[in-house]
Ligand SMILES: [Zn+2]
């Protein structure tokens with residue numbers, strides 16, 4: 001995902017659009033190769049300064065924090081980055097040399113920043129049984145659940161007493 005800016009004169013901008021598979025580090029996604037769509041424009045802001053503004057869409061494959069199953073998670077977010085060719089690198093700019101701007105590091109950084117804090121396959125995910133580890137989304141298990149209503153416990157005891165009489 002590189003942009004050739006050799007012919008981009010001062011004050012001009014050009015449209016950029018990519019749809020490519022990118023290898024993401026393991027921590028990002030279960031499937032290493034992720035299709036990333038990037039679109040936007042790059043502008044020559046003069047004095048060796050270039051501004052990219054656009055949008056990134058990527059579908060990551062994450063493991064659910066509750067049920068541990070992999071699921072697809074769609075990221076869709078805007079990106080704004082400044083690139084500087086000057087020798088005096090500014091803090092808020094990414095530096096580059098020559099006439100090629102590589103957008104891939106920008107994509108990786110932005111995907112990391114936009115990753116969800118908590119990955120959950122769906123709002124209705126029931127997770128795993130605390131006792132047997134069974135995936136409760138697939139079916140119920142036969143474990144006695146811990147939180148039994150104390151009132152019900154008393155009733156149950158009463159029933160058991162009367163049964164024994
Ligand atoms: Zn889940």
Ligand SMILES: [Zn+2]
Pocket residue numbers: 129130131132133134141142143
């Ligand atoms: Zn269970």
